[in-house]
Amino acid sequence: MVSASLPFVVTYQSPAVRGLDALGDPTRRRVFEGLAAGPRSVGDLAGDLPVSRPAVSQHLKVLRDAGLVVVRPRGTQRLYQLDPGGVAAVRDYFDQFWTRALAAFAEAVEETEE
Amino acid sequence: MTVQAESTSVRKDIVVKASPERAFTVFTEQMGTWWPAEHHVLRGDGIEMLIEPSEGGRMYDVNAAGEECTWGRVLTWEPPHTFAFHWLIGPDFSIPEPDAPASRITVTFTPVEDGRTRVELVHDQLDQHGEGWQRLRDAVGEEDGWALTLRRFAAVLD
Numbered sequence: 001m002v003s004a005s006l007p008f009v010v011t012y013q014s015p016a017v018r019g020l021d022a023l024g025d026p027t028r029r030r031v032f033e034g035l036a037a038g039p040r041s042v043g044d045l046a047g048d049l050p051v052s053r054p055a056v057s058q059h060l061k062v063l064r065d066a067g068l069v070v071v072r073p074r075g076t077q078r079l080y081q082l083d084p085g086g087v088a089a090v091r092d093y094f095d096q097f098w099t100r101a102l103a104a105f106a107e108a109v110e111e112t113e114e
Numbered sequence: 115m116t117v118q119a120e121s122t123s124v125r126k127d128i129v130v131k132a133s134p135e136r137a138f139t140v141f142t143e144q145m146g147t148w149w150p151a152e153h154h155v156l157r158g159d160g161i162e163m164l165i166e167p168s169e170g171g172r173m174y175d176v177n178a179a180g181e182e183c184t185w186g187r188v189l190t191w192e193p194p195h196t197f198a199f200h201w202l203i204g205p206d207f208s209i210p211e212p213d214a215p216a217s218r219i220t221v222t223f224t225p226v227e228d229g230r231t232r233v234e235l236v237h238d239q240l241d242q243h244g245e246g247w248q249r250l251r252d253a254v255g256e257e258d259g260w261a262l263t264l265r266r267f268a269a270v271l272d
Contacts, residue, residue, distance in 0.1 A: 105140065109130045
């Protein structure tokens, strides 16, 4: 089970984990947030941001490399969107965690029953 | 495609042999008795989990050395029916900043037959953990047991 074998201390201390932070750049974070409502093109995103279109493309490349964003063609356009697999990983993680935590909770409640 | 609400939330329920009052009390006042031990972000011995029992109250761990770590904030305190809180810990389970992005957990306690209680837990707004999500993905790329387990888990889902 995921949560049972999670060595969170190791994860917490890992330089690889702490060093890589694609969202640490404020502009890149805005690019990322600009995709929250749905897929958009580079030009569309650049229209909302005080940076050039090539700069937006570069930020999108970093976000793609970090696994946060995916691109797909639609007609002649390339649309960028948040990688649903990324959120799914978080969701799956908590799904496992709460299954385990609630089972332990039920045991605790019933142990204390008078 | 937008990220569906369903994909950013987790919903669980369990029926316990206890009244809503007792279930609420054990959930909130005795959290340390059932919380999975490896899921404390604070290190050290004798960790207690404490909740200030009102809206806006702090939820925190304290260890025997007196160190504290705030990991949640009470949103709704309506015993014995509803308990909701902001969850500040990202999936990397590091000590969160006070202004860390928060997801939300809502726990409801509903009486059912035979004096039992259905406890339903919804953990939503998980997409708020954007940064932690990335760290989780980084961690998955490392060659340790967790990465392997997560990959196996992902393979089952595919």
